[in-house]
């Protein structure tokens with residue numbers, strides 16, 4: 130068992146498959162088929178002034194909500210929205226006005242709610258560009274002006290690819306950089322065991338290239354898990370602690386904020402061997418020759434084997450990390466781990 134939390138994942142698979150089918154159907158239609166409506170912040174403000182019976186839903190983390198939010202908003206973190214109706218949103222017909230920090234998570238949340246059958250979901254971007262009022266919790270009466278810079282933009286900026294640092298180091302000593310979850314652009318798909326997998330966009334494109342190259346050699350791979358949010362990591366830690374005790378959980382589950390999977394750039398592979406899914410870690414370890422062929426193709430696709438063993442982590446042949454082709458080739462040629470590479474480049 131490693132940090133990838135495979136236990137308990139089978140639950141809800143059927144629901145996820147249904148959800149995935151819905152997503153697939155939606156993807157074929159026009160943008161409106163996403164099932165929610167995207168409106169400007171001025172339109173949202175106008176709805177709040179002129180209408181009644183709506184609910185403002187802040188989908189950020191509770192700590193972000195506590196710091197500052199739109200008056201009257203309730204907090205339903207995006208990470209807590211799964212395939213079942215959130216308790217806080219009992220009415221599928223109610224007008225829901227969703228926002229987050231920059232407009233990324235609110236779009237994800239809006240899509241999930243629409244897929245669940247909510248019929249009046251409106252998404253209006255991020256609080257960092259909100260022209261209306263906001264309130265802070267009493268203990269934060271004097272918010273730090275540097276805390277949440279409000280850029281002068283008319284609409285929430287699309288997270289830009291260039292902003293992501295593909296060499297980011299996230300481990301127990303290097304927590305996920307602030308704002309990463311807002312910047313990252315995620316691709317989602319359903320894997321061969323019916324789980325929804327989310328991957329950072331560029332890393333996903335690179336993975337598809339790797340997968341194709343491998344298929345050309347008769348090696349078939351799929352993705353077990355990639356992106357995992359800080360909130361999901363927290364939930365997993367609590368789940369493992371309840372099931373297996375604190376010592377076990379502390380050993381095998383990374384502390385929230387310190388898992389490389391938060392970056393969306395770390396991918397866990399599993400294998401399909403002779404048409405059979407090989408999924409559990411112990412079983413995956415039985416195919417060293419297949420892993421060798423996979424690892425040989427990684428650098429040209431922009432990936433490195435992150436835990437080759439001996440760098441303070443157990444050997445994980447399935448855990449690969451996107452760093453971009455240039456860096457990946459250089460690390461492979463010089464035999465460097467990511468830590469060594471970063472230490473060597475000023």
Ligand SMILES: [Zn+2]
Nearest residue numbers: 133396397448
């Ligand atoms: Zn992993």
